[in-house]
Each structure stands twice: as C-alpha cells, then as structure tokens.
Amino acid sequence: MISRRDYLRLCAATGAGAILAPALSWAAEKPGALITRPIPSSGERLPVVGLGSSATFSSAAGGEGADALKQVFQAFVEHGGTVFDTAPGYGASEAVAGKIVNELGIRDKLFWATKLNVAGFGGGKADVEQAKAQIAASFQAIGKPAIDLMQIHNLGDVATQLPLLKSLREEKRIRYLGVTTTFPRQYEQLEQVMRDERLDFIGVDYAIDNRVMEERILPLAADRGIAVLAYAPFGRTRLWGLVKGHEVPDWAAELGMRSWGQFFLKFVVSHPAITCATPATSRPKNAVDNMGAAFGELPDRAMRDRMARHIQSLA
Template sequence: MEQRELGFTKIRLPVVGQGTWQMEEADEAACIDAIRRGIDAGMTHIDTAEMYGAGEVESLVGKAIEGRRDEVFLVSKVLPSNASYAGTLAACERSLERLRTDRLDLYLLHWPGSEPLEETLRAFKDLRAQGKIRHFGVSNFDQAELSRAIALAGPSEIACNQVFYHLLERAIEHRVLPLCERHGIAVVAYSPFGSGRFPAPDSMGGKVLASIAAAHGATPRQVALRFLLRRQPVFVIPKAARAAHALDNAAAGDLRLTSEDLARIDTAFPLGPDRGVLPTL
C-alpha cells in the first residue's frame, strides 16, 4: 500500500483508509470483519465520528480495533452542536470511552457551526496538551472557513480538511485543494464513490473506467479512487461493510495510472465551473 505524509505532520499514512459512515445500518459482525481485514491489507487509517449512529459506530470501531490500537491511525469528529470549549472536551471523553482507547490520532470539527471556532480550537489544543489527541483539523470547510481556521489556529496546526470528493463532484479542486496544498494541509476525501452515485457501467464515464480498469487488471472503483489520489495532499476513506469490498478498496493503493489514463478520466468527468460553494452530503 502506498503511503504519503499527512500534510505538515510528517506522519506517513496509507493513501486508502477506512470510512465508517452508516455502518450502524449494516451487520455488525461483517463490519468488524471488514475493518480488521482492511487493517491487514494496510488500511490502518480509520475514520469515525460521534454522529455516526449516535455513537454506535464508534463503539463498533472500538470492538474492531481491540488489541490492535497501536496499529491504527484513529480519527473521530465532534458535532458542531457540541463544539463549545467545555462541550468539545466532554465529547472527546465520550468518544474515547466508546472507542476503548486513551487517545485519538486526529480529532476534527465535523462541519462549521454556531459555536465560536476559537473555543473549539482552544479545546483541541488543550486536549493535545493532555495527550488525548495528537492532531486536530476540520471537515466540510470551504476556502473562506478554512482560511479563518488557519488564521485562528496559527500555522502548522490544522492537520487536515475532510471533504466530499468523488468523480462527479470535484468542486474542491477550484479553491479548497489549492489552499490546502499551499498550507501543507491534508485533504481526506469522504464518500469517494459518491454515496450511491457511482457511474453506471453503461454510461460514458462508466465505460471509460471499465476500459482503463481492464488494461490494468483492476476494477472501475479502484481506478476511481486512484484518480482522486493523483494530487499529493489527498487521501481517500471509502466505507466497506464487507471484507471483500474492503480488500477491493485496498488494492487501489498500489494501482498506478498513466498520464493518458488520467486525461481520459478528466475528460469523462469534467471539473465543471466554480460555483463558489463546497458541496456536502
């Protein structure tokens, strides 16, 4: 599995990690098996959030990584409604308890909210000083919001921005991705298959993906993930509720596409105009 540095942190992570959104809707035993098999395949970056299943998914992840905590880079997120100074500290404690661990490797604000960002960042820094988190960042922040977070937190503090990014939704490439590149901030792509919007096999884009996949002995989904990873700051965290799906995702980490492949995909799934907004699910 290819690894690259997580922005300015210099921590090397696999380019393909594991998302867990909506895992509460799937079979728990199968999800736990998928996460564990994913870790075996090199996908040691595991992302969750207190929002997912109202804490149920954090508990599931805690079971999956039991006895293997030191093998994984563990990420969770605080809800904006809980992101006051005191609320962030309390939310982190609840997440740690559900995850059965004493620290998070990365803690994110799930999206911009009404609580003062200064207070959320102050809580993050105090949690880091206490050893309960190693790094902190944000999620679903557009260019203006991320610029403000950088200004408030200071340089080399916001470790990542986790955003919605897939072949049919490339809006981050206009402003957010270039800003992250300038500041050494990692970009973590959630729902990289479009959350149910993956191109149909008989569509023009689907045929392009299938053609490139056949040439490399890969699958269309592996090709899609690899295209998103073509720029250095980007990591992807697809969800897999079954072991076979997890292993298919992991194989994208070793796939190499040619410049011609990338150009064909770019043409089939054009960037589109800058609408000035950052889409979310």
C-alpha cells in the first residue's frame, strides 16, 4: 500500500489525475470513519473539515487559477468534504466557485455557506436594496433554489441585515443563518447578538495559538445551541512561519497526524463546540491533506495540552 506521504508527493508531481485516482487514495488506507458534528438547531451532521475561499483561494479565483480550483473541488469532494464557505467580500471567489461546482456537477453535494454585508466592517449603515441585490447575486452564483447557510459578514449592520436573513429562512430560501467576525473589537458585540438572536451558526477565528474563543464565545455557543465554523485555523499564515524548518513531532502519529496542517486542524476540531473548520487553499494536494484531519481519532484534553505546549515551545 502506498503511504500517504508518498501519495502526496505523487500528487504534486503528476497533478489532478493522481489526486483523484481511487487506487491511490489515502482513504483506501482505512484511517477510520469520517468525523462529523451535528448542527445543534437541526441535528444535521457535517464533516469537521471544510474548504474556505479567502486568502490563496481568492487570489487564484481572481487570476489564472480556475483550473487549479476545479482540481481543489474535485479532490475535496472525493475525500469526503462538503462544507464550502465563501462570501461576496472574497473577490471573485463566490462567482468562480459557483461556476466550477456547477460545471463539475457537484453543486448538490456541497453545503454552501455564503455571507451578506453591504455595510462594510466599520459600523456603516446597510442599504436594504443593495443588500437584496447582493443576496440575489449569491443565488445567481450557485444556482440553487435554497442556499444552505447565509451569515452577516463581520457583524455588518446586524439590525438591518439580519431581518433579511430571517425572512429568507422563513421562506425556506436559506436553511440556516448566522453572523461572523474575526475582529477582536467585535467579540463583545458577537456575544450580545448570540444572546439576543436565534442563530444557527457563527463563524469566528480560532487556532492553536489563538484560543481566546475558548474563554467565552465557544462556551456560549454550546450553551445556546449554535454551530461554529472555525476560520483561520492556520492563523492565516502565522503558524506556517512558526513551524518552518520543524518536523511534526513523532508522537503526533498516535492520532494519525502526518502533517502540520493536520496537526493544526485536529487541534481546532477537537474542541467540542467547533462544528467545522474551513481552511482555504488553492492547491489540490493541500485539500487532500486537510481532509485527512477529518478521519481517525481526535485529541483528548491531555493531547490538546501537549500539542499547545509544543507550539508554544517553537515561538
């Protein structure tokens, strides 16, 4: 049986054909069942690792990277992925991704999560007609009669924009609604919205070296029955710089963590309040590697502490 490490090297050398070839799939190594978590408001289960579309994905979508993104989606779905997180604010990502998944015929295999914000991130006021136009553009991009999840991006004028999402949920045009932020200055506001509104989801930043969410927001999400999408699980690019030149510790193999990406992701999704982490990538081999964190065992509290201490020792 080909090893996963050799498989990833082969993927890099030979492209999408190798990535998707069932005979070479690391899933054939039977690493265990796909790990899923329930959405508290419905019980619907989602894989704990998804795909984001900011950062490198967005750059590829806005340039000449559409072919690579098509391979990313193929690899992602082939290895059990369903949750795709995007936003109108991510440049061409939403429109390009919508075109790709329709061309590939995988649209209905995905849990499509997008966002709404025409108010900006600085406390501006949303224009209702502009918001409706952005919503219409999101529906046009994916071409589905109902979008799985739509969230207010970075808490943009929640008072104006959240009622629009409530109406869409009542009309069954969206299945779930929520709010997001990755700005520390908005965390207090996020807590208030979580207490005041009936949210299905929140989306927040959370990583092995960014654990402030554990103090108040993740416990509140668990208490309120709100699903959590974890953004920036690699600390954007911060964690990659930290581990550059270092090998994944041998003891990580106890839980099947064979790469730093899996190390970081398994830590994030092992928190019981996290429903799904959505790392962005424009490389098919990274999509395959990331999905590896959704199989096998998750760290317990002792292992989580050991992992965190190890990362702190590299700082």
